[in-house]
Amino acid sequence: xxxxxxxxxAILLLAALFAWLPLRANNVALxxxxxxxAVAIILTSNLNLxxxxxxxxxxxxxxxxGLGGYVGLYLATVRGWHLVLAALVAGVAVSLLxxxxxxxxxxxxxxxxxxxxxxxxxxxxxFVSNFEPWGRSTGMYVSFDAYAPLGGPRHALWTxxxxxxxxxxxSLILSLAIKSSKFxxxxxxxxxxxxxxxxxxxxxxxxxAIIYSVSAFLPAVAGxxxxxxxxxxxxxxxxxxxxxxxxxxxLMLGGSGTVAGSALGAGLYERLRSYLLTSPRLSEFHLVxxxxxxxxxxxxxxxxxxxxxxRLVPRSREVVE
Amino acid sequence: xxxxxxxxxxxxxxxxxxxxxxxxxTLHEGEILGLIGPNxxxxxxxxxxxxxxxxxxxxxxxxxxxxxxxxxxxxVVHLGLARTHQIVRPLSGMTVIExxxxxxxxxxxxxxxxxxxxxxxxxxxxVGLASRADTSARSLTLAAKKRLEVARALAARPKxxxxxxxxxxxxxxxxxxxxxxVRSIRDSGISVFMIEHVMQAIMNLSxxxxxxxxxxxxxxxxxxxxxxxxxxxxxxxxxxxxxDKLRGAQPQ
Numbered sequence: 001x002x003x004x005x006x007x008x009x010a011i012l013l014l015a016a017l018f019a020w021l022p023l024r025a026n027n028v029a030l031x032x033x034x035x036x037x038a039v040a041i042i043l044t045s046n047l048n049l050x051x052x053x054x055x056x057x058x059x060x061x062x063x064x065x066g067l068g069g070y071v072g073l074y075l076a077t078v079r080g081w082h083l084v085l086a087a088l089v090a091g092v093a094v095s096l097l098x099x100x101x102x103x104x105x106x107x108x109x110x111x112x113x114x115x116x117x118x119x120x121x122x123x124x125x126x127f128v129s130n131f132e133p134w135g136r137s138t139g140m141y142v143s144f145d146a147y148a149p150l151g152g153p154r155h156a157l158w159t160x161x162x163x164x165x166x167x168x169x170x171s172l173i174l175s176l177a178i179k180s181s182k183f184x185x186x187x188x189x190x191x192x193x194x195x196x197x198x199x200x201x202x203x204x205x206x207x208x209a210i211i212y213s214v215s216a217f218l219p220a221v222a223g224x225x226x227x228x229x230x231x232x233x234x235x236x237x238x239x240x241x242x243x244x245x246x247x248x249x250x251l252m253l254g255g256s257g258t259v260a261g262s263a264l265g266a267g268l269y270e271r272l273r274s275y276l277l278t279s280p281r282l283s284e285f286h287l288v289x290x291x292x293x294x295x296x297x298x299x300x301x302x303x304x305x306x307x308x309x310x311r312l313v314p315r316s317r318e319v320v321e
Numbered sequence: 322x323x324x325x326x327x328x329x330x331x332x333x334x335x336x337x338x339x340x341x342x343x344x345x346x347t348l349h350e351g352e353i354l355g356l357i358g359p360n361x362x363x364x365x366x367x368x369x370x371x372x373x374x375x376x377x378x379x380x381x382x383x384x385x386x387x388x389x390x391x392x393x394x395x396x397v398v399h400l401g402l403a404r405t406h407q408i409v410r411p412l413s414g415m416t417v418i419e420x421x422x423x424x425x426x427x428x429x430x431x432x433x434x435x436x437x438x439x440x441x442x443x444x445x446x447x448v449g450l451a452s453r454a455d456t457s458a459r460s461l462t463l464a465a466k467k468r469l470e471v472a473r474a475l476a477a478r479p480k481x482x483x484x485x486x487x488x489x490x491x492x493x494x495x496x497x498x499x500x501x502x503v504r505s506i507r508d509s510g511i512s513v514f515m516i517e518h519v520m521q522a523i524m525n526l527s528x529x530x531x532x533x534x535x536x537x538x539x540x541x542x543x544x545x546x547x548x549x550x551x552x553x554x555x556x557x558x559x560x561x562x563x564x565d566k567l568r569g570a571q572p573q
Contacts, residue, residue: 192412201398201427
């Protein structure tokens with residue numbers, strides 16, 4: 001029973017804190033900080049479904065976030081749909097697309113799969129940069145009218161914030177639910193030894209295509225919400241390669257394959273990154289730190305912070321999943 | 322006796338090498354069928370073709386009256402045909418019991434996680450690994466890993482079990498335990514098809530033996546007849562009259 005698992009309550013508590021802290025003092029600066037942390041957690045926990053659970057490194061995970069942003073913004077502004085409906089439809093559309101991509105590229109394994117995911121990212125970005133309805137390379141803007149159904153811009157920012165916090169909680173709960181399911185067991189078997197898993201009866205093709213598609217859904221929803229909140233989207237910010245790579249660093253830092261690790265790594269790294277980005281001397285220096293951090297983690301604690309915790313306190317494994 | 326597995330004219334080619342050449346045989350329900358042959362004879366390749374790891378280049382494979390030629394390994398397991406690997410392949414990052422639960426969950430009965438745990442405990446008890454259930458599969462000895470291979474396959478609740486050299490690399494005590502286990506598996510109603518190099522064991526265990534050499538079947542007979550077969554002796558020892566020569570060389 002998922003209700004009996006301590007981590008579920010920790011996730012709900014985290015979401016409640018995220019919602020309450022900025023609201024309590026009407027602290028907009030804190031809200032903007034936390035929304036970035038929430039997006040980082042959404043991207044990392046869904047990336048964890050591929051890398052941590054299934055053992056397939058996706059270098060182009062950000063493509064789901066960007067595409068979701070485009071579809072969502074298009075539906076919400078050009079078509080005039082309600083934001084929530086636009087975001088959900090964006091999620092479904094991107095998931096379906098991912099399923100089709102998945103059937104193709106998931107025949108590849110190891111480094112070849114990783115390369116193909118970069119190919120998907122580059123190809124989608126090239127397509128969108130030339131796609132007339134989405135404004136080619138200049139992208140799309142959200143007109144002020146679009147915020148009217150949500151009670152005007154000021155109110156709309158808070159609404160999108162709460163929606164993103166919800167998506168964050170759902171991402172972590174999804175990871176937790178998959179982890180203890182039979183489907184999740186099949187994924188872990190594939191991660192350990194795909195051929196052995198197939199001989200044991202795991203339909204690897206179906207498992208991989210489904211998880212690739214599932215890992216696209218919530219990032220796409222988050223992309224729709226986030227770019228709507230930001231008021232604009234263009235191909236270079238929607239498909240930012242660096243964010244894709246930093247997602248991998250966050251995951252390794254926290255602990256690949258663990259729910260708590262994906263949240264912890266994302267939170268810590270995102271705060272560090274924001275600090276470095278805004279400090280005038282160290283701007284752009286954060287990528288050097290990201291690289292060094294990744295090396296250190298791989299060398300000293302391949303299981304990340306949570307893996308390190310498991311080694312220190314073996315029994316923590318049962319609680320901190 | 323009904324036919325459980327029927328292999329007809331199966332071949333497998335790797336580039337210019339014909340690894341399995343037009344092999345036919347039948348496995349009856351309830352029997353232990355041995356598969357022997359010198360190194361490189363195509364034994365493991367034949368296993369891989371039967372359980373669908375490789376696509377055959379011609380021929381048909383029928384299991385329980387159903388044509389399974391060209392089906393993938395996961396589909397074949399669901400029909401009740403499970404196997405072990407010659408070179409053990411534990412899911413190293415998982416515990417022993419988790420390995421077996423995978424076998425039960427995705428086996429013939431598609432058990433739920435709850436049922437699978439019960440099955441896994443029962444099977445681990447049976448192969449003598451119950452005390453190691455919660456240890457990491459990585460930390461097992463080779464003998465224990467071989468037992469884990471058998472346990473995972475048994476958890477699938479198969480009708481037919483393919484065992485690929487489960488005795489190789491074991492010490493005499495471990496071999497005796499494994500032989501007892503294989504017998505008990507057959508007694509519980511699961512037919513066994515096994516590759517083995519430990520001759521004494523396979524001669525004792527098997528009801529019948531299929532002999533492969535250079536991809537071709539050169540004999541299919543009960544153990545006592547196989548050891549008398551001139552082709553088999555030649556395949557193993559080089560030339561047919563060596564048996565007589567060796568006998569002649571022995572002090573009277």
